[in-house]
Structure formats: structure tokens, C-alpha cells
Amino acid sequence: MSDADQLTIGYSTLLETAGDIRPPDGAGARASPQVLVLVQGDGALEPDPSWDRVVRVPGHGVARSRNAAIEHATRRYLLFCDDDVEVNLPGVLDGIAHLKRTGAALALGRGTDAEGQVRKRYLTSRPGPLNRFSAAKAATYEMLVDLDQVRAAGVRFDTRFGAGAPLYLGDEYLFIVELLRRGLKAVSVPYIFGTHPDSSSGSRWGGKDLHVRAVVLNEVHGRAAPLVRAAFALRHARGMGDLATAWAFVTDGTRAAEAVGAAGDVGSAGEVSGPR
Known part of the structure; x- marks a missing residue:
């Protein structure tokens, strides 16, 4: 089994923006990631042929969609994603290889803007462990997790935080810290996981x-x-x-x-x- 066959990409979206999802080339082919689309909002939805599964998520807040992705993904590795992110599949597969080598439960990759420039400053170009301070700048589409470990430890997103919730920042940071508290390992890696064209809520x-x-x-x-x-x-x-x-x-x-x-x-x- 290839690493692509072990990957789920979990796209969180609203009904009105679901059509913006652009899975990586090859999605829907036999040896490709599972495309899991998590939709909030009422109304009819016409699934794209490249989507493998659709989950209608009740309530509000992106953290609920992230938790639904953890629940419904059927592959071992899960990349959290949004409908406006262009996934860089080779970088994500490098992240999976790193998780396999190290036994870490989470790899925090990097994102670029529309011009291909990394969106943040990094102290090093080498992989390294995350802690309660270095995890603070995490963006969700940079997070790749080993679902076997995450599920076994019971780690989930706090639904009080994140876009659409009363406390609309910090859901990614809190998720990583909770993962660390439960004894799992999280690392930063220098691989590009995707392109996000808009300004971050963290700015x-x-x-x-x-x-x-x-x-x-x-x-x-x-x-x-x-x-x-x-x-x-x-x-x-x-x-x-x-x-x-x-x-x-x-x-x-x-x-x-x-x-x-x-x-x-x-x-x-x-x-x-x-x-x-």
C-alpha cells in the first residue's frame, strides 16, 4: 500500500463554499488519498465526482468539522484542510514518511501564500519537536495526524474555539497542546503541505x-x-x-x-x- 492510499484529506466547508474545493490531481483514482468533505449548512448539495465521502455536520464552528473528520476518516493519516487550500500532495507524503520514521502522532508542516512564499518565519529548516510555545502559530491545514494514536488517546478539538465559535481563534494550538499533555509526540517538519491565499486569522x-x-x-x-x-x-x-x-x-x-x-x-x- 502506498502512502497516498493511507491518507485522508478532510475538507471543512460551508454549504455555500463547498464548490470551491479543489482536491489534488489524481483524487478519485485507485491509488490516491481519500477526499472527505465535511459540510455545515442546510440545503441540497451535489457532490463532486472527486469526493469519496460527504459528512453533513450539524451546528456551528469549524472545530466540530475537524472532530467529524477524526470520526469518519477511514485511512490512518489525516490532513486537516479548508475549502480554499490547495494541497501539495508530495509535501504531505513526506510528512507521512516522517511520522512513520519517528512514531510521532502529529506533523506540523508549512503553508505558502499565492506567490509561493512561506507564510511564517521559522527558526530552522530542520524537523524538531513541538512544545507549548512553538505550537502557538499552527494553522489547521498544516496539521497531519496519525489517527490511530489520536483516537486511542481521545484527543479532540475544543468546540468552544475556532472559526464560527465564540472564541474564534486558537483551536489548532489547543489541539496540539492537548495531544502533548496526553503523552503523544508532535513535530514540526519543513515540508510544504499546502497553499492558502488569504490572510490568516492569527494575524x-x-x-x-x-x-x-x-x-x-x-x-x-x-x-x-x-x-x-x-x-x-x-x-x-x-x-x-x-x-x-x-x-x-x-x-x-x-x-x-x-x-x-x-x-x-x-x-x-x-x-x-x-x-x-
Whole structure:
């Protein structure tokens, strides 16, 4: 069995943007990734011939779609994806080979913009372990997981976070940290997993955005969060704009349960159609 035969690409989408999905060349062929499309929104949907399975995901928030991908993917390795991402299959297959060599449960690859430039600065061009600090810039379409390990450990996305949820940032970061807390290994790799043309939600710096960032840091770092928030404010002072905004961030000790209530469930698994 080839590595492509062991891969599921899980595209999270809304009903009105499902038509934007462009699977990599060869999708639908015998030796190719499984194309799993996770759709939120009511109404009729005409599946594309390149889609292998469609899951209608109830509720709101991309984290619910990610959890449905973990539930319904039928291959060992899962690349999380969005409808506006162009997957670089050779880079993803390099990521799978790395997971096989190292036994890691998650490989965090890289993304490029429409001009082919990497979207972030990296300290090294070599693979390395992720921790509670280095995982903070993760984008979902850069995340490739070994589903056997993720499922066995019970790791899921927190549905209070992520696009479409009240706390609309940080779902990827929290997922990786939870994976680490449960004793699994996560690594960064220098392989390009895909191209994302739009600006990232992680680049926003409005007042509410900073509040959500503070809640994410509080969930990740617990008692150490005040020091982490202060260090973050020093590093990003220019982006925060003024001293009052930075101070509000430094002193924001809100936890997720205070912001949106007790921990939510992982969402319904959804209704499935398609042969594989």
C-alpha cells in the first residue's frame, strides 16, 4: 500500500463554499488519498465526482468539522484542510514518511501564500519537536495526524474555539497542546503541505481578538499564564497599538468556562454519504 492510499484529506466547508474545493490531481483514482468533505449548512448539495465521502455536520464552528473528520476518516493519516487550500500532495507524503520514521502522532508542516512564499518565519529548516510555545502559530491545514494514536488517546478539538465559535481563534494550538499533555509526540517538519491565499486569522490584532488570544493562553499555560501574557505583550507591543490595550491583555485572566460556559461536547458525528 502506498502512502497516498493511507491518507485522508478532510475538507471543512460551508454549504455555500463547498464548490470551491479543489482536491489534488489524481483524487478519485485507485491509488490516491481519500477526499472527505465535511459540510455545515442546510440545503441540497451535489457532490463532486472527486469526493469519496460527504459528512453533513450539524451546528456551528469549524472545530466540530475537524472532530467529524477524526470520526469518519477511514485511512490512518489525516490532513486537516479548508475549502480554499490547495494541497501539495508530495509535501504531505513526506510528512507521512516522517511520522512513520519517528512514531510521532502529529506533523506540523508549512503553508505558502499565492506567490509561493512561506507564510511564517521559522527558526530552522530542520524537523524538531513541538512544545507549548512553538505550537502557538499552527494553522489547521498544516496539521497531519496519525489517527490511530489520536483516537486511542481521545484527543479532540475544543468546540468552544475556532472559526464560527465564540472564541474564534486558537483551536489548532489547543489541539496540539492537548495531544502533548496526553503523552503523544508532535513535530514540526519543513515540508510544504499546502497553499492558502488569504490572510490568516492569527494575524488579527483587534481588541476582541486580543481577548480571545488571552483566553487561549490561559487555557494552555494555567497558573503560568500571567507571565506568558506579559511576555507576549512585550513581543507584540507594536501590533497592540497602545499601552492601555496591552495592559488590558496582560491583566486578562479569563478562562474559557467564564467566557462561554462549561466545556462543550465534540459535536455530532454527522450523517455520511459516499462509498469510502
